Amino acid sequence: QVQLQESGPGLMKPSETLSLTCTVSGGSIANYYWTWIRQPPGKGLEWIANIYYSATRYNPSLKSRVTISVDPSKNQFSLKVRSVTAADTAVYYCARGTGNGYELDYWGQGTLVTVSS
Amino acid sequence: QSVLTQPPSASGTPGQRVTISCSGSSSNIGSNYVYWYQQLPGTAPKLLMSRNNQRPSGVPDRFSGSKSGTSASLAISGLRSDDEADYYCAAWDDSLSTYVFGTGTKVTVL
Numbered sequence: 001q002v003q004l005q006e007s008g009p010g011l012m013k014p015s016e017t018l019s020l021t022c023t024v025s026g027g028s029i030a031n032y033y034w035t036w037i038r039q040p041p042g043k044g045l046e047w048i049a050n051i052y053y054s055a056t057r058y059n060p061s062l063k064s065r066v067t068i069s070v071d072p073s074k075n076q077f078s079l080k081v082r083s084v085t086a087a088d089t090a091v092y093y094c095a096r097g098t099g100n101g102y103e104l105d106y107w108g109q110g111t112l113v114t115v116s117s
Numbered sequence: 118q119s120v121l122t123q124p125p126s127a128s129g130t131p132g133q134r135v136t137i138s139c140s141g142s143s144s145n146i147g148s149n150y151v152y153w154y155q156q157l158p159g160t161a162p163k164l165l166m167s168r169n170n171q172r173p174s175g176v177p178d179r180f181s182g183s184k185s186g187t188s189a190s191l192a193i194s195g196l197r198s199d200d201e202a203d204y205y206c207a208a209w210d211d212s213l214s215t216y217v218f219g220t221g222t223k224v225t226v227l
Contacts (some may be wrong), residue, residue: 037162044119045154045162045205047216059215093161102209102216103152105173107161 002021002027003106004094012115016080022094033078033097035104038090038111045106046090050099051098052078084115120145121206121219128225129196137222139189139206145217149209151189153182154218165175165204166191198226 008020022034035050049058050067056068061083064065081088082106091110119200122140129135136200138205139151164173169189179214181192186187 029170043209044221045218047207047218050216060213061215063211076206099168100150100206102150103164103167104154104162105164107163111159 002096002106004096004106006092006094006108006111008092008111008113010113012084012113013101014085014115014117015083016081016115018084018088020079020081020092020094020111020113021076022078023074023076024096029070029072029075029077033101034068034070035095035097035101036068036079037093037104038088039093039097039110040087040090044090048079050101052077052097052101067076089115090111118221120210120213120217121208123204123219123222124180125208125220126223126225128227130227133196134192134194135196135224136193137191137224139191141187141189141208143187144212145146145208145210146184146185146189147187148211150182151182152182152192152207153209154205156200156205157199162205166192181202193224196226200224201226205220 033050033052036048038086051068065082067080093110094108095104098108125222150168155164155165156162168180
């Protein structure tokens with residue numbers, strides 16, 4: 001059974017760089033699209049980015065501030081968000097994409113990141 | 118603002134059929150697959166419907182999906198109390214070059 005687990009800082013200050021890691025267990029990280037999605041408190045879902053081997057795709061609205069990467073040796077993938085503001089406060093989910101990459105069939109439980117001074 | 122529009126809420130009594138609509142455009146629903154996700158309170162979303170109308174393994178056949186033109190819909194028949202959740206449609210958008218989620222619909226079982 002594939003499982004995904006996010007890890008992150010919890011609380012951050014404005015202008016800092018957010019670093020999140022998703023650890024994949026129960027399956028290989030190869031051959032899938034690894035994805036980050038976020039959900040501000042009480043709001044809807046926003047797709048951030050995905051990575052397939054070394055090929056990346058980003059939400060244009062966030063592209064200038066985010067970087068997604070993968071470490072196959074650790075079965076992990078990561079997300080960095082630069083210059084965070086309160087608008088980046090959200091639950092961040094990692095997920096596995098299959099098929100064309102947009103069939104998100106396994107999700108992590110999510111990690112809440114709060115940006116506050 | 119999402120480019121996929123859903124009604125904010127839908128409701129029904131146990132056993133009833135509820136339908137949720139998802140309205141988009143030619144650049145998303147009109148030219149790409151639609152996916153549906155169910156988010157139970159306090160949990161991560163779960164894939165409920167794939168490629169317009171394909172149920173992943175384990176999803177009951179009470180759930181069905183359809184697509185016509187630039188709109189899609191999710192139907193829940195035999196409504197149960199544990200169907201109370203937020204439901205989101207999603208699709209790739211060729212114009213925006215991003216995966217977009219719908220605005221979400223909260224289903225309440227009366």
